[in-house]
Amino acid sequence: MSRILLIEDDHSVRISLTKALGRYGHDVAAAPTGEEGLRLYPEHAAELVVLDLMLPGMDGFEVCRRIRAAGTVPIVMLTARGDDIDVVSGLEAGADDYVVKPVEPRVIDARIRAVLRRGAPERAGQSTAAYRDLVIDRAAMTVTRAGKRVAMTPTELRLLLELSGSPGQVLSRQQLLESVWEHSYLGDSRLVDNGVQRLRAKIETDPAAPVFIQTVRGFGYRFGPV
Amino acid sequence: MSRILLIEDDHSVRISLTKALGRYGHDVAAAPTGEEGLRLYPEHAAELVVLDLMLPGMDGFEVCRRIRAAGTVPIVMLTARGDDIDVVSGLEAGADDYVVKPVEPRVIDARIRAVLRRGAPERAGQSTAAYRDLVIDRAAMTVTRAGKRVAMTPTELRLLLELSGSPGQVLSRQQLLESVWEHSYLGDSRLVDNGVQRLRAKIETDPAAPVFIQTVRGFGYRFGPV
DNA sequence: GGGCTCTGCGACATGGTTGCGACATTCCGA
DNA sequence: TCGGAATGTCGCAACCATGTCGCAGAGCCC
Numbered sequence A, B: 001m002s003r004i005l006l007i008e009d010d011h012s013v014r015i016s017l018t019k020a021l022g023r024y025g026h027d028v029a030a031a032p033t034g035e036e037g038l039r040l041y042p043e044h045a046a047e048l049v050v051l052d053l054m055l056p057g058m059d060g061f062e063v064c065r066r067i068r069a070a071g072t073v074p075i076v077m078l079t080a081r082g083d084d085i086d087v088v089s090g091l092e093a094g095a096d097d098y099v100v101k102p103v104e105p106r107v108i109d110a111r112i113r114a115v116l117r118r119g120a121p122e123r124a125g126q127s128t129a130a131y132r133d134l135v136i137d138r139a140a141m142t143v144t145r146a147g148k149r150v151a152m153t154p155t156e157l158r159l160l161l162e163l164s165g166s167p168g169q170v171l172s173r174q175q176l177l178e179s180v181w182e183h184s185y186l187g188d189s190r191l192v193d194n195g196v197q198r199l200r201a202k203i204e205t206d207p208a209a210p211v212f213i214q215t216v217r218g219f220g221y222r223f224g225p226v
Numbered sequence C: 001g002g003g004c005t006c007t008g009c010g011a012c013a014t015g016g017t018t019g020c021g022a023c024a025t026t027c028c029g030a
Numbered sequence D: 001t002c003g004g005a006a007t008g009t010c011g012c013a014a015c016c017a018t019g020t021c022g023c024a025g026a027g028c029c030c
Helices: A011-023 A034-044 A060-070 A084-093 A105-119 A154-164 A173-181 A191-203 B011-023 B034-044 B060-070 B084-093 B105-119 B154-164 B173-181 B191-203
Strands: A003-007 A027-031 A048-052 A075-079 A097-100 A128-131 A134-137 A142-145 A148-150 A213-216 A220-223 B003-007 B027-031 B048-052 B075-079 B097-100 B128-131 B134-137 B142-145 B148-150 B170-172 B213-216 B220-223
Touching: A003 A011, A003 A034, A011 A027, A011 A048, A011 A105, A027 A034, A034 A048, A034 A060, A048 A060, A048 A105, A060 A075, A075 A105, A134 A154, A154 A173, A154 A191, A154 A220, A173 A191, A173 A220, A191 A213, B003 B011, B003 B034, B011 B027, B011 B048, B011 B105, B027 B034, B034 B048, B034 B060, B034 B134, B048 B060, B048 B105, B060 B075, B060 B148, B075 B105, B134 B154, B154 B173, B154 B191, B154 B220, B170 B173, B173 B191, B173 B220, B191 B213, B191 B220
Parallel strands: A003 A027, A003 A048, A048 A075, A075 A097, B003 B027, B003 B048, B048 B075, B075 B097
Antiparallel strands: A128 A134, A134 A142, A142 A148, A213 A220, B128 B134, B134 B142, B142 B148, B170 B220, B213 B220
């Protein structure tokens, strides 16, 4: 339900992303070049910009800086996989988040919502997730269980936010590694399992019979109902 | 704008709400009892359920729990005025929001949109496949048969996802071996047959007369309608 | 600088899962 | 009707995914 400006030169990606974001309830305007994007930006009154880095003519960094100069609208960057330099430069240029190609519509929608949420903390209700007696306040970064505050470490909190950000949905270890630990490779490490275990120890009454974070054998972990 | 299942026993309320929600652009199926609602749910492929608490026979809580067991579809409860206990119990049973009777069409439409917006990316609907009374939620990785959750092992689930991903189409043993088992050779092993058997044992009422997974002698297996 | 917590990592335990072989059954053509 | 081929069925043992624990280095706050 947000007005989004998509700047992406690849025709098929542009079309499919426009459709996908439309399905998620956003109002999308799409532009194939940076110049066109900058022209559309005030016209569409975009609340958020999704911006590809590799553009013909004016590149993503330049577009990013110009949009930044015009206001504080959140910018989500699309980058090629594993291009670390791009990520850093993008953040320096003023991007709020980045998504690695190839983009999963679900993922980018989640990031968009996360960025918008982050930048729009006016309504506490929106930024609060609750399941049973567990309350997660994304604005205050606090977790409450049965009315009692639960102290969380940064990694635990990131993991919980990520999982609770997609309630009922299974997230693979790979996905969690990328989003929470920002690793792109998947060793045979028990990192994710370990994190989940530590998180469970804090929020589950009986870690042996988890209510909030469920294991889906062979696939990953899932937060919440089902 | 959304596929909605309305479960409400009061005739006049049911009719007027159906019409009102229809005017707001929703595609509404209505059921007078919980049993009927659960039957309609997979058939209508509902993206959201509006559920009255006071129902003859199976009450709203039970319906709520059963729908919850089937997937992550949002549920909006209708409750009698000021009945706080109901609200709490409803939320515990898995409802996402509640509306107090008498319902204003505008109000319930707003709530519906809010709930859908809140959970849009991760909720079912898009990622849910249904055939007869079998519901497969690809996001939550859950399978429900006749409203009852069916526990699946990873291989069984992968096989079911693969088959149901091409409903009505025959997949050869070779294809299934490659996609599900990630083998590239085809011995004379009974691996696929074995997997199908285990899968049938879980989802078919009578494994001797399979409804969901049919054998196509000499070619392979097929999910769903002919 | 000292003490603290956090976190990554490896090792081990364990129980469900699965691959496999053997045999039964069904199907289809001759 | 008969025989061969294709498929269904069963049980078991190895294996694999996950849970669990402890440790040590790194980071952080005072």
